[in-house]
Amino acid sequence: MALTMKDIAKMVGVSESTVSRAINGQPGVGQKTREKILTLVKEYQYQPNVLAQGLASQKTHTLGLLLPDITDPYFTQVVKGIEERASELGYHLILANTGGSREKEISYLTLFTQNRCDGIIFVGGSLAEEEILKLGLNKYPLVLVNKLLEELALPTLLLDHQQGAQMAGDHLIQLGHQSIGLVIGILDELTNFQLYEGYQEALNKADLTFDPNLVVEVENSRTGGYNGLLHLLELDNPPTAIFAAGDYLAVGVVEAIKTGGYLIPEELAVIGYGDTMVTEIIHPSLTTIKLPWKALGEGAVNQLMKAIEGNVEDPFIILLPEVIRRQST
């Protein structure tokens, strides 16, 4: 059995309260006593029982992390950011992989709120407003990442996809392109729609006219990208550059271009979106928009800390992407 505070107290010849105060750096302990206690603590490698601590102090120094899929490469970056920041602040993480199932989300959430965690970070996921309310989570320290519940004023961290698309457009325009094709997933999805808007905005700013024919809406996959590009090549005036609004789309696009025998970027430039690992693996390597997923995670922890302390100044934080230039433009 591990050492308890009582043991330390007995060895030093003081009460448990004094030991507790000494360890936690609280006032009310004499210089010499404190040193004696701390020395013993070091020597015997005493570590307080976190459960007892949590029970007594109502603080667990643990954060609940809820996400739909831990194998998603974007989310792992978020997790890494969260873990690093949390660890710096002396917090630990309980991991809940929900697989997107509402049932699992609810079950984990109730567990988390049941005196297990000081706060919760909710990445993606499908839970809606009503359910959050029903669980009484709206006034629990909870931060949403990459997920917007408009009616709840919960602290939220998002990526500015609109801006990201605009940066992609700007990049191509700066390189002299006047006719830019957009290969994109279905616009019903919010992210895609935001990208679509950003694309338009970039054209507007540069006084280029928007041509709906240059936009192809496809399934967000490699084959989607492939077919999308073939479609664009059939136009009377095919574009000189493509914004493929997703890296997998971009891979398909690049493949289609190469199959068609065109040169990248000389005859057709391509920019992707997302900066997954595939962008460096294909040839030519892909210029893309890098999304600050890890920073999103770090920011989430910072926000959560504020939520725990009860003073979130600015509930909405929106992070900006960045252009990573490689060989395809």
Next chain:
Amino acid sequence: MALTMKDIAKMVGVSESTVSRAINGQPGVGQKTREKILTLVKEYQYQPNVLAQGLASQKTHTLGLLLPDITDPYFTQVVKGIEERASELGYHLILANTGGSREKEISYLTLFTQNRCDGIIFVGGSLAEEEILKLGLNKYPLVLVNKLLEELALPTLLLDHQQGAQMAGDHLIQLGHQSIGLVIGILDELTNFQLYEGYQEALNKADLTFDPNLVVEVENSRTGGYNGLLHLLELDNPPTAIFAAGDYLAVGVVEAIKTGGYLIPEELAVIGYGDTMVTEIIHPSLTTIKLPWKALGEGAVNQLMKAIEGNVEDPFIILLPEVIRRQST
């Protein structure tokens, strides 16, 4: 404040002990009382305080998960397997991303053993025997995944890389190849050495002579693979098939072959190792050896459960890979 057991007890008009027993399905509670309690519990959504429970019962129903890098796509599969199985069994996970730093490993391990977790799963990582011993972990419920500490008889789960390489070799041999090149990372690394042995074994079994010239040892990366293949092409009798002992190596190899103007798989077949996502993204898609990472995670939890109960029958479990045939062979 959440409901406590005392509240429930008061409502039903019994003592806390009875409530406790009713909830935990223990004997010593009358049929009617039990029902009354359970109804109230449902109605008010009472959930016991896990900290108090853990403190009193010395069981936390929590597992510690230690791994070097959560963004590694192999590890995430392991994590997924662990999470699913643990969740099935009513266990939760504390996540420790150590970045491979010993300091963090030790700090997390001591935390875990400090009444926080019922057991630990240690994936990869750099900690050596002595340190495990020093932490008194050799008799703590601990399972190693993808990491071998020979002198400690800790329950361990490994992948049979030797067998995997043999399967790769067999596959190529069955397709009629007699001269098989091996592009591999440095042989000092255990995994690579095992792959190397498996390759030889496959040749032996088929009565093919082993030619050291066909083996190139390179850095485990895309460029490593690229250069490795160029080297093989310079031989007087270049091989007709390549086993690239890693998917990234394989990507480089494929690139080099395509640059050289050869056809895959007609003139040169390629098989990779690992089945990361890249294998489906490159063209032609890569035949590869799939490693059962997720199963490794599930198995780890099963072993850990046995370790917690104190009866591990067979401490060493070795899982077999599988050939995934695609276009490159």
Next chain:
DNA sequence: CTTTTTTACGCAACCGCTTGCGTATCTTGC
């Protein structure tokens, strides 16, 4: 050297749940 203020420390209640043991109540058998 006394009086007042400050500091150092102990006491004990509490956090919410578990569990061994004792007793009142209920069955069962004769």
Next chain:
DNA sequence: GCAAGATACGCAAGCGGTTGCGTAAAAAAG
């Protein structure tokens, strides 16, 4: 209808810490 055994339940002592409050001792003030 009563002794003996089984059953249902309560009591109270933990589990290992934290913390408000009271007091004795030390330091500062007069």
